[in-house]
Amino acid sequence: MxxxxxxxxxxxxxxxxxxxxxxxxxxxxxxxxxxxxxxxxxxxxxxxxxxxxxxxxxxxxxxxxxxxxxxxxxxxxxxxxxxxxxxxxxxxxxxxxxxxxxxxxxxxxxxxxxxxxxxxxxxxxxxxxxxxxxxxxxxxxxxxxxxxxxxxxxxxxxxxxxxxxxxxxxxxxxxxxxxxxxxxxxxxxxxxxxxxxxxxxxxxxxxxxxxxxxxxxxxxxxxxxxxxxxxxxxxxxxxxxxGRPELVPDRPARDLLRLMTGAWRTQAVAAFAELGVADHLLDGLTSTTELAAATGTEADNLSRLMRYLASEGVLTQDQDGSYALTEVGELLAGGVNGSLRDLALLYGGAFYHSFEALAHTIRTGESAFLKMFGEAPFDYFAHHPDHARLFERGMAAGSSFLTAVPAALDLTTVRVVVDVAGANGRLLSEILRAAPGARGVLFDRPHVIEAAPEVLAGLGCADRCDLVAGDFFADPVPSGADLYLLSRILHDWDDDRCAVILANIRAGITPGTRLAVVERPVPATDSDSLAFSYDVHMMVNNLGGRERTVAEYRALLHAAGFELDAEHPLPLDMAVLLARAV
CATH class of the missing domain: 3.10.180.10 (2,3-Dihydroxybiphenyl 1,2-Dioxygenase, domain 1)
Structure with missing residues (x-):
């Protein structure tokens, strides 16, 4: 050299x-x-x-x-x-x-x-x-x-x-x-x-x-x-x-207007996703006339929507009026790797309407979702299968960080891993792919694990995974594993419910067994963290749900018989909290 x-x-x-x-x-x-x-x-x-x-x-x-x-x-x-x-x-x-x-x-x-x-x-x-x-x-x-x-x-x-x-x-x-x-x-x-x-x-x-x-x-x-x-x-x-003077004396008013019009951006992105415009752009259509014909929309109104989204970085517009997707906009297409299309539909749908009752939640402590829909979120989704499937796809769409979880774990001695409330098995599949000698157990409610066989098969893990239907509040968690996973679960519940979940896991395992908790911790100083906005989201759309600091997670784990040993950061401000039973 x-x-x-x-x-x-x-x-x-x-x-x-x-x-x-x-x-x-x-x-x-x-x-x-x-x-x-x-x-x-x-x-x-x-x-x-x-x-x-x-x-x-x-x-x-x-x-x-x-x-x-x-x-x-x-x-x-x-x-x-x-x-x-x-x-x-x-x-x-x-x-x-x-x-x-x-x-x-x-x-x-x-x-x-x-x-x-x-x-x-x-x-x-x-x-x-x-x-x-x-x-x-x-x-x-x-x-x-x-x-x-x-x-x-x-x-x-x-x-x-x-x-x-x-x-x-x-x-x-x-x-x-x-x-x-x-x-x-x-x-x-x-x-x-x-x-x-x-x-x-x-x-x-x-x-x-x-x-x-x-x-x-x-x-x-x-x-x-x-x-x-x-x-x-x-x-x-x-x-x-x-080396030039600042030319934005009206910046405070501009910033406040941008905050107040955030709902417009949410609905514009959701409408763009619902109409499938991104998919047609990837197929080679570029003009609003072509796109309007393909999506069954009014050309002038579609043009105005796309001009707005271009100003927000979703699209680019050439001098001839044709449009192209930016790397942000590509994520609104249905078939691309890392697509967030379903999450856009979810945030522009049920979760958008629940935020209308945010002030009610602040005043009373009652869930805004419960106020707007008459049921707690998980009960509502259990009674509305179409909405439940969108919720599950939306959660999966926002889970690209899960691919980074195996690197944060020592899987060399793992023989059996249990994913508690593991939904469709995406995280469990990532673990099994990284530990080819291990077997997995997916534990979740019956209507949730219905979607798991297709996901597990698609990732080549169906023959190494058992599906066990159960409720982590009422049913015993499968025992005998070396590693337990709890991904984005604790933030759904208040401290008392979290204590029940953790105690139920701890009851079936021996000292030294590891527990990997995947959450989005609230930082002490980083005001750019996604955790702050998602903390309000949990307040609105759950019964007692919240994002927590690492210290708060440590206290919950300690009270249930676990010790927090390490924290490993993940993309999108997520983290793996590694604990062991004592």
Whole structure:
């Protein structure tokens, strides 16, 4: 590895398998070096890598308020299959390819060509780090096969491999407190020696992104570039960062109007999903005239809906009036991987109407769902099979994070695993696929597990799983397992009901048996967490349901005869809480 080109590798185990893996050797080494850095680094170490020498106190001060999120770099495989072949040799989980606008535009300027003629992809590659957390290697991908004959490409590739222009380390601020943000910012550009290098506000994600750079390289050879992502919109500091005056004096009123019109967005997304517009766009229809004919809608009204959703980042609109889905909009199509279509219908349906009685819940403590529908949620769904199927599909649609659960568990000695209230068996299937020598038991109410055989068969686990009908409040939980799963159950109930559920599990198991609780814990400081909005959702749509802090879950578990040993974060602000019976 050449010191002038490459940061010093920390000795990745994958280094010996890069040959014949479909990646140019220099790009492969760069990826492995970045992967080593991502896996080995805490926030403090990552700041120390990228910042000019500025003292341990500066690094620790930044690390107290920021987390290390990912490392990013640009590579040049021959084609998409080549990069996937290479990633297959690494212990990472890559998501579907997305399009990069920022890097594409920069490369187009460097190549002196229209940005529309250039395609740069992004692959987010999740990996488990030395501290047990999940971080990402972010790869920007420019496929050489698609760029044959482009003038200046070889020079650009050589320059990137030498100078790492598109490489950076990314950090996220824990909270959006203006005082904390100002302190972090001043530290970066003051004693940290960094200079502003662009940025912006992403209204679709509601985050402010600030880029920084410094001259030269670190002692390990890394370029001094970093990205800081801050929850919310911070117009004043962004304007100062970009060197221009803030031009939004009406921002408070705009922000309040955006909050007040959130219901409009919910229904617009739900209508878009119900009409199946995303599916027709994926089939190649692009004009509102074609889409209106295909969906049986009025063309002008459909056009206005799509224009609105384009402003919200669901669609893009070309100058000729044609539309295309963004990566957000693609999730509203029914057949795509990770589709959230059914969840959009659920949130725009029963759960939308229940929120009409939110004030009633605040005043009286009574469930808004009960007020609006006359029954508790689970009773209502038991009596309305069509709504129950939508609820189950919606919950499954919002469960993409379940694929990350097996990596958080030690499954080497597991022989039998019981999923308590495991619904259609999706999580249990993920566990069984990761532990091919284990058998599973799916325990849930009779009308719920009706959907399980199809899911288990589709994931190849039906022959290794037994279905046991029962109610965790009234019936004994199957005994004799090494591992018990309780995924998104405790947040449905108040503390007394949670105590009954946990006691029922504990009654049938021996000391040392493990329990994995999957929930969305409420953080102490991260105001951007999904847990805060879902906590209100649980208040509205359950009888006593709530999201809890890790400390509150620890107390519930301890009272029932369990000790909480570890917490492993998952995507979408979820977490696995690992406990054992004592």
């Amino acid at each position: 050449k010191p002038s080109r490459m940061p010093a590798s920390t000795g990745s185990q994958e280094t010996g398998v890069v040959a014949n893996a479909g990646m140019h050797p220099e790009d492969a080494e760069r990826v492995l070096a970045m992967l080593d850095l991502v896996r080995a680094s805490t926030a403090a170490h990552a700041f120390a890598v990228v910042l000019p020498p500025s003292g341990a106190d500066v690094v620790q001060a930044l690390a107290r308020h920021c987390r290390f999120a990912h490392g990013a770099l640009l590579v040049f495989p021959e084609d998409h299959d080549a990069v996937l072949s290479f990633l297959g040799t690494l212990d990472v989980t890559a998501d579907g390819r997305k399009s990069s606008v920022v890097v594409r535009d920069r490369l187009a300027r460097r190549l002196h060509m229209p940005a529309g003629e250039l395609e740069v992809g992004i692959l987010h590659c999740a990996t488990t780090c030395a501290d047990g957390r999940q971080r990402e290697l972010e790869l920007f991908v420019l496929e050489r096969q698609a760029m044959r004959g482009v003038s200046g490409l070889d020079q650009l590739v050589a320059s990137e491999r030498l100078h790492w222009h598109e490489t950076h380390l990314a950090f996220e601020l824990w909270a959006c407190d203006e005082v904390v943000l100002r302190g972090v910012y001043d530290t970066l550009v003051g004693t940290g020696g960094m200079s502003p290098d662009g940025g912006g506000y992403n209204q679709h994600l509601n985050v402010t992104v600030l880029y920084f750079a410094a001259e030269g390289r670190t002692s390990q050879g890394w370029p001094r570039r970093l990205e800081l992502t801050v929850p919310g919109e911070h117009g004043a500091i962004l304007a100062a960062h970009l």
